Amino acid sequence: MGDSRYIVKLKDLSSFTQRKVNLLGLVVEFSVPRRTNGTDYCTVLKIIDQSQQTPEVAVNVFMKDIDGLPHLRSHKDIILLCSFKVEFYNQKYYAVYDHKASSFALFDGRISDNFTPYQVSPTFHHLPKDDVFVRRLRNWSNNTPFDAGISDYAVPLKDINGHDFIDLVCMVLHVCEVSSGKWVLFVWDGTDAPAVDLKKELGAEELPLQLELTGLPPSVLYNFPRLGTVLTVVIDEAYVNFGNHFKIVRDWVRIRNLHCRTVLGLWKGVLTPQTKIRHLSKDDNSVIEHLRDYKERVAQCGYLPSCISPTSNFLTEVPNFEQACCTTLMEILTSPLVHGTFKCVVRFLAVLPSEAKYFRSPSGPYRMTVTLEDPTARIHALLQNGDADEFFGERLDIDVVAMKMNKLLGVSELENSSRNPPWTVCCIGFHSANETDIWGSRHFHICNTRLFM
Known part of the structure; x- marks a missing residue:
C-alpha cells in the first residue's frame, strides 16, 4: 500500500468527476443524522481546505449503523476522506461515500503533537504521511481567521x-x-x-x-x-x-x-x-x-423581561419591595438558599381551582395555586391565607375576586378569543422542606403583593 496517499485539493475536484479521491478538510457544518429511504443512515458534512473556503464542499456519508457516522467534537476539527467518489449535481461538486471502498478519520483541529484520530471508520488505515497533511491543515486553520458570515435567515x-x-x-x-x-x-x-x-x-x-x-x-x-x-x-x-x-x-x-x-x-x-x-x-x-x-x-x-421597561405600569404593587431589583424565575429555581423572597415580573397563566367560588377552603381562608411564567421558566406558586387577603383586599365578594383574577389571566369577554395575560410584578417567596435536597423539595408562594385594580 505504501506509506503515503495523494490528497486532492478541493479546488481541483472538477478534474476528478466520477473518480475516487482522497480529501482532507476542516469540517465547518454537519447535518442531523437521518435514515435514508433504504436501510442506511446518512449525514452531510461541509468541508473547506487551504485551496477553497467558498463554496464549501458537501460530503455525503452513509453507514449501516448510525453510530458509524462521523461524530464531530468541536470547531475546526479535521476529516480525512479516503476513496470518496466525486459527483457533480446542480452545479456543485460533492464527495460521496462508497460502502465498498471509502473510509474516514476525524482529528482534533487544535495544534498538538497528537496525530491519533479520535474516530475512524472500520476500514481506515492510518499512514505515517497523514500526520504531515494534518499538521499543515492545523497550522493553516489556526493562523487563518474564520467567520461564519451573515445568514439572511438568522433570527434571534x-x-x-x-x-x-x-x-x-x-x-x-x-x-x-x-x-x-x-x-x-x-x-x-x-x-x-x-x-x-x-x-x-x-x-x-x-x-x-x-x-x-x-x-x-x-x-x-x-x-x-x-x-x-x-x-x-x-x-x-x-x-x-x-x-x-x-x-x-x-x-x-x-x-x-x-x-x-x-x-x-x-x-x-x-x-x-x-x-x-x-x-x-x-x-x-x-x-x-x-x-x-x-x-x-x-x-x-437589569433582569427585567425585554418587553418591559423600568417605568412600566403594572396591575400590582409590592409594598416594602419597591426599591428591590427584579430577578427571574430561573434565579429562584437555582438559588442556593434554603428560603428567601425575590421580586419578579411574571404573567399569571392559570389558577387552580379555576372558579372563584372555590378559591377559599371550606374552613374560610384562601388557598389556590397559580401558574406563573417569565421568559426563563414556569413555576407553580401558592396564594393563600394572609398573603391572599393582602393580594385581593379583604372582605371582597366572589364576583369582584373573579373579575380581578380574570384581568390577571388576560380573559376577554369575547367568545373564542385567546388570552394574553399582562405582565405583573410580584414577590415570590420560597422554602425548601429538606436542606439536603434544597432544589428537589422547593416550594413557592406569592407574598407582599397587592392587586390594586
Missing part, C-alpha cells in the same frame, strides 16, 4: 414570532436523553422568546411546566444563564445514542433550518433532516455581537 429568539424555520445563533447548554431514543438540546442566545397567547379555556391542568428543564439535575440547571430564554430543542424522530453525535456543549453554533413551534404556550425547536449545525468560534462576529447585546441589556435594564 426575541423575533421568532411569525417564522416556521429560522437560522439560530446560540450556545448549546446541555444535551440529554429524556426517554428511550428521545433527545433534547437546551440552547440560549441571550434574548427572550416572545410570550405566547393562550387558548381561553386552557387551565392549570393542561398547562405544563417545562418538564425537561425542571427535571434536570441541579448541577446542570445551576450552570444555566439566569436571564434569557432557554429553548428546548427536540429531534423529530428517535435516535439511539444521539448524544454520541452531538458533542457540542457550552459551545456556540448556528443551527440552520430550525423548525419553530409552540406547544401549550411554550416555544419548542425541532431538528429535522433539513437541519444543519455549524460550529462557531468564540471570535466569530455573530457570537461577539450576541454577547455584546446581552451585556448591554443587563447594564441598561
Whole structure:
C-alpha cells in the first residue's frame, strides 16, 4: 500500500468527476443524522481546505449503523476522506461515500503533537504521511481567521414570532436523553422568546411546566444563564445514542433550518433532516455581537423581561419591595438558599381551582395555586391565607375576586378569543422542606403583593 496517499485539493475536484479521491478538510457544518429511504443512515458534512473556503464542499456519508457516522467534537476539527467518489449535481461538486471502498478519520483541529484520530471508520488505515497533511491543515486553520458570515435567515429568539424555520445563533447548554431514543438540546442566545397567547379555556391542568428543564439535575440547571430564554430543542424522530453525535456543549453554533413551534404556550425547536449545525468560534462576529447585546441589556435594564421597561405600569404593587431589583424565575429555581423572597415580573397563566367560588377552603381562608411564567421558566406558586387577603383586599365578594383574577389571566369577554395575560410584578417567596435536597423539595408562594385594580 505504501506509506503515503495523494490528497486532492478541493479546488481541483472538477478534474476528478466520477473518480475516487482522497480529501482532507476542516469540517465547518454537519447535518442531523437521518435514515435514508433504504436501510442506511446518512449525514452531510461541509468541508473547506487551504485551496477553497467558498463554496464549501458537501460530503455525503452513509453507514449501516448510525453510530458509524462521523461524530464531530468541536470547531475546526479535521476529516480525512479516503476513496470518496466525486459527483457533480446542480452545479456543485460533492464527495460521496462508497460502502465498498471509502473510509474516514476525524482529528482534533487544535495544534498538538497528537496525530491519533479520535474516530475512524472500520476500514481506515492510518499512514505515517497523514500526520504531515494534518499538521499543515492545523497550522493553516489556526493562523487563518474564520467567520461564519451573515445568514439572511438568522433570527434571534426575541423575533421568532411569525417564522416556521429560522437560522439560530446560540450556545448549546446541555444535551440529554429524556426517554428511550428521545433527545433534547437546551440552547440560549441571550434574548427572550416572545410570550405566547393562550387558548381561553386552557387551565392549570393542561398547562405544563417545562418538564425537561425542571427535571434536570441541579448541577446542570445551576450552570444555566439566569436571564434569557432557554429553548428546548427536540429531534423529530428517535435516535439511539444521539448524544454520541452531538458533542457540542457550552459551545456556540448556528443551527440552520430550525423548525419553530409552540406547544401549550411554550416555544419548542425541532431538528429535522433539513437541519444543519455549524460550529462557531468564540471570535466569530455573530457570537461577539450576541454577547455584546446581552451585556448591554443587563447594564441598561437589569433582569427585567425585554418587553418591559423600568417605568412600566403594572396591575400590582409590592409594598416594602419597591426599591428591590427584579430577578427571574430561573434565579429562584437555582438559588442556593434554603428560603428567601425575590421580586419578579411574571404573567399569571392559570389558577387552580379555576372558579372563584372555590378559591377559599371550606374552613374560610384562601388557598389556590397559580401558574406563573417569565421568559426563563414556569413555576407553580401558592396564594393563600394572609398573603391572599393582602393580594385581593379583604372582605371582597366572589364576583369582584373573579373579575380581578380574570384581568390577571388576560380573559376577554369575547367568545373564542385567546388570552394574553399582562405582565405583573410580584414577590415570590420560597422554602425548601429538606436542606439536603434544597432544589428537589422547593416550594413557592406569592407574598407582599397587592392587586390594586
